Structure formats: structure tokens, C-alpha cells
Amino acid sequence: MLSGKVVGIIGAGNMGEVLIRGLIQSGKVKKTDIIASDISKDRLEHMSKTYGVRTTSSNVELVENASIVIIAVKPQNIDVLLDELSNSSHEGHLFISIAAGITTEKLASKMHHQSGIIRVMPNAPASVLAGIAAVCPGRNISSSDLQRALSIFECVGRAVVIKNEALMDVVTGLSGSGPAFVFLVIESLSDAGVQLGISRKESSLLAAQTVYGAAKMLLETGKHPSELKDIVATPGGTTFAGLKMLEKGNFRSTIMDAVEAATARSRELGSPLNSRKKE
Numbered sequence: 316m317l318s319g320k321v322v323g324i325i326g327a328g329n330m331g332e333v334l335i336r337g338l339i340q341s342g343k344v345k346k347t348d349i350i351a352s353d354i355s356k357d358r359l360e361h362m363s364k365t366y367g368v369r370t371t372s373s374n375v376e377l378v379e380n381a382s383i384v385i386i387a388v389k390p391q392n393i394d395v396l397l398d399e400l401s402n403s404s405h406e407g408h409l410f411i412s413i414a415a416g417i418t419t420e421k422l423a424s425k426m427h428h429q430s431g432i433i434r435v436m437p438n439a440p441a442s443v444l445a446g447i448a449a450v451c452p453g454r455n456i457s458s459s460d461l462q463r464a465l466s467i468f469e470c471v472g473r474a475v476v477i478k479n480e481a482l483m484d485v486v487t488g489l490s491g492s493g494p495a496f497v498f499l500v501i502e503s504l505s506d507a508g509v510q511l512g513i514s515r516k517e518s519s520l521l522a523a524q525t526v527y528g529a530a531k532m533l534l535e536t537g538k539h540p541s542e543l544k545d546i547v548a549t550p551g552g553t554t555f556a557g558l559k560m561l562e563k564g565n566f567r568s569t570i571m572d573a574v575e576a577a578t579a580r581s582r583e584l585g586s587p588l589n590s591r592k593k594e
């Protein structure tokens with residue numbers, strides 16, 4: 316799927332590095348088939364020393380040498396980058412952008428009309444190979460192109476296809492912002508343990524492993540969350556006493572409101588009027 320392809324990564328920052336490491340560790344792409352570009356010479360030196368990948372300070376040179384190009388710069392740097400690349404893209408190029416809020420239409424408007432465009436929303440746990448990425452096909456995407464994009468993000472976790480691009484803001488609100496919501500849940504569980512006498516270290520471990528284990532159980536059994544909740548909550552037991560308090564505090568609707576608010580903010584930042592104020 317990816318073997319023999321040269322993968323270019325424009326923007327060797329946090330997410331660029333996570334992808335480079337994941338691609339190499341998975342064995343799907345050889346380090347000599349990866350090129351990274353960045354405006355920072357220090358970042359390029361770090362990439363070449365740490366991972367042995369090829370580097371260049373010229374985005375145009377990268378595009379001329381790679382058939383799959385991952386755009387991993389911040390949204391506010393996209394306009395300058397697209398102008399720079401507009402004459403270098405060609406038929407057969409697959410561009411995969413992870414820039415939050417940048418639409419496939421905007422990307423396509425500056426690229427060669429026969430190049431392929433995919434928009435992806437990864438999330439922070441990709442850094443520990445437990446990410447979830449939503450992959451949204453844009454213009455000129457074959458099923459092999461889509462499989463290639465999925466294969467890249469599966470190097471750092473899991474990936475799903477979202478065909479309706481309007482839903483990418485919802486993805487941003489759910490899995491993009493979601494890790495922060497879950498950190499808050501973990502912190503609250505841990506605080507409760509500390510308040511009730513457990514040391515911070517043990518309490519945090521108990522809380523984090525509980526969240527990790529619950530998510531793993533759900534993913535591995537494929538069961539509905541409410542079915543698993545019933546396995547833990549025996550009639551008249553301790554868990555029901557806690558669940559009742561969560562209902563009283565509108566826990567579920569508060570979480571739903573949080574995702575809705577993050578989605579609304581993503582839409583707001585993505586509107587053309589705000590294109591210069593993003594992130």
C-alpha cells in the first residue's frame with residue numbers, strides 16, 4: 316500500500332514528528348523514503364539525527380520528490396504554503412492535510428486540478444500510538460488513495476472515514492477536544508480519591524487505568540456502553556449510588572453540551588471571516 320512511495324511531511328513540528336516516528340516504527344515506509352521540510356533548521360536537524368529521514372528547507376523540493384505529501388503546518392500558515400506549492404503540485408500527487416479547520420475546497424483551489432486531496436483530523440493520543448483520526452476524502456480520491464491515508468494514520472492509532480466534510484467540525488469537538496474532557500474526568504476521579512485519603516500517585520493511577528480499562532473493554536467487546544455499565548452496576552449496589560449522583564449533576568447532558576460547544580467553536584474558527592484568527 317505505502318511501500319515504494321515517498322512520503323513528504325511539510326511541518327516537522329509535534330504532529331509531523333509523531334507521524335514520522337509512527338511510519339518508521341510500523342515498518343510501512345523506509346526512513347529513506349520519508350522527507351521532512353520545515354522553516355526551522357533546528358527541527359530538521361532533530362528529524363535527520365533522531366530518525367534518519369531526508370530533510371529539506373524547501374517545500375517545493377519536497378513536493379517535487381514525494382508522491383504523498385502530508386501538510387502538517389498550523390492553519391494560520393496554510394495560505395502562504397498553498398501559494399508556494401501552487402505551481403509544484405501535479406497529477407498523481409496525493410495531498411493529505413491535518414490542518415484543523417482547513418477545508419478540502421480551500422486546499423483544492425490552489426493545487427493542480429488532477430491532484431488528490433484528503434483532509435484528516437488526528438488527535439493528541441497519536442503521540443502514544445493510541446490516536447483516532449477521521450479521514451475525509453476530497454477531490455480526485457481513489458479507493459487506494461483512501462486506503463493509503465488510513466494506513467498512514469493507523470501507524471499511530473486507529474482511523475475512520477468521514478465522507479461528509481461538514482461533520483469534521485463535530486469530529487474536532489468529539490475526538491479532537493475529547494482527550495481534554497477525559498483528562499478532566501481523570502483528574503476529578505483522582506481528586507476524589509485524594510480527598511478520601513488515597514495518595515495522589517495511587518489515586519491518579521487508579522483513575523487513569525480505570526478510564527483506559529473501560530475504553531479497552533468497550534472496544535474489545537464491541538458492546539454498547541449501557542450494557543457494560545449494567546455489568547458493573549449491580550442492583551442496589553455502590554455503583555448505582557454514584558450513578559444517581561452523576562444523573563443529578565446532569566453529567567451526560569453536560570458532556571454532550573461540551574462536545575456541542577467545541578463543535579460550534581470549530582465552525583466559528585473555520586468561517587472565512589475568522590481565517591486569520593485560528594488557533
Ligand SMILES: NC(=O)c1ccc[n+]([C@@H]2O[C@H](COP(=O)([O-])OP(=O)(O)OC[C@H]3O[C@@H](n4cnc5c(N)ncnc54)[C@H](OP(=O)(O)O)[C@@H]3O)[C@@H](O)[C@H]2O)c1
Nearest residue numbers: 326328329330353354387388389390392413414415437439
Ligand atoms: N498537535 C495535535 O495534537 C494536533 C491534533 C490535530 C490536528 N493538528 C494539526 O496539525 C497541524 C500541526 O500541529 P502541530 O501541533 O504539530 O504544530 P507545530 O508543532 O507548530 O508544527 C508545525 C511546524 O510547521 C512549521 N512551519 C510553519 N510554517 C511552515 C512552512 N511554511 N513550511 C514548512 N514548515 C512550516 C513550524 O515552524 P515554526 O514553529 O517555526 O512556525 C512548526 O515546526 C496543525 O494544523 C494542527 O491543526 C494537531
